Amino acid sequence: MKLKILAIGQKMPTWVETGFKEYHKRIQPMMNTDIIELPPAKRSKNPSSAQIDHYKNQEGTAILTTRQKERLWVLDVKGKMLSTEALADKLQNAMTDGTDIALVIGGADGVSAEVLAQADFKWSLSDLTLPHPLVRVVLMEQLYRAMSIIHHHPYHRGE
Known part of the structure; x- marks a missing residue:
């Protein structure tokens, strides 16, 4: 299984790059993970709701054209919350199925x-x-923690 992170935004602060790279390096032996940074839409000051929809649509087009045949997982405030253990189960199922994820x-x-x-x-x-x-950073740490559970690595010490 391969996991591709499609992220809107470029030129992250140093602390983000450092944290992300640390967990990215750690997870590689367990799961091939990559990040593709996509440029955000150019925004105006005080955009209208129609302009915001336009920005989201521009970014959405970039996301969907970058995605290939992977299953699409989207971080969304209205999405389902998972415990780390449930995330590990979801990743394990994808690995068993041979499913790549964007x-x-x-x-x-x-x-x-x-x-x-x-x-x-x-x-x-x-x-x-x-x-x-x-x-x-939070995403990469949780992916690493979930993979640690799958691989019985001591990083995650469940109760």
Whole structure:
């Protein structure tokens, strides 16, 4: 199984790059994971709701054209919340099926209706509003933790 993270946004702060790279390096022996950064739509100040929809649609087109035949998992505030153990089970099922995954981190305004409509799974990391740069680090850490559970690595010490 391969996991491709499709993330709207480029030029992350150093602390994000450092945290992401650390977990990215750790997870590679367990799961081939890559990130593709897609440029955000150019935004105007104080956009109307129609302009915001336009931005989301532009970014959605970039996401869907970058995705190949992978199953589409989308981070969405209205998605299903998972425990780390449930995430491990979901990843284990995908590995057993030989399913590749494209996991989407949307832009500042979320993802387009078209991306959500094509999603095989909508996942919420938290009820909290998290800044998109932090999401990258939290996501990679949780993927690594889930893979640690699957591989019986001591990183995750369940109760």
